[in-house]
Amino acid sequence: MATISVDDNENLEKAIKRFKRMVEKEGIIREYKKREYFVKPSATNHQKKTTLERKLLNKRRQSERKDH
Numbered sequence: 001m002a003t004i005s006v007d008d009n010e011n012l013e014k015a016i017k018r019f020k021r022m023v024e025k026e027g028i029i030r031e032y033k034k035r036e037y038f039v040k041p042s043a044t045n046h047q048k049k050t051t052l053e054r055k056l057l058n059k060r061r062q063s064e065r066k067d068h
Contacts, residue, residue, distance in 0.1 A: 002019065002022040002023045002026055002028065004018055004019050004022065
C-alpha cells in the first residue's frame with residue numbers, strides 16, 4: 001500500500017505528485033482496472049493467443065522488409 005508522510009512546511013501539490021508517482025510505480029491503478037470486471041479464463045486465453053499471433057505476424061513482416 002502506498003503511503004507518504006507530509007511535513008508541515010511541504011507544499012501540498014508536491015506531496016500529491018509524490019503520492020501519484022508512488023501509486024503509478026506500484027501499479028495499483030493498472031491492477032484495479034484489470035480486476036474491475038471479471039473476465040472468463042477462455043476470454044483471457046483467446047486474448048493472449050490473438051496478441052501472440054499479431055506479434056508473430058508483425059515480426060514476419062519486418063523480416064520480409066529487411067530481406068527485400
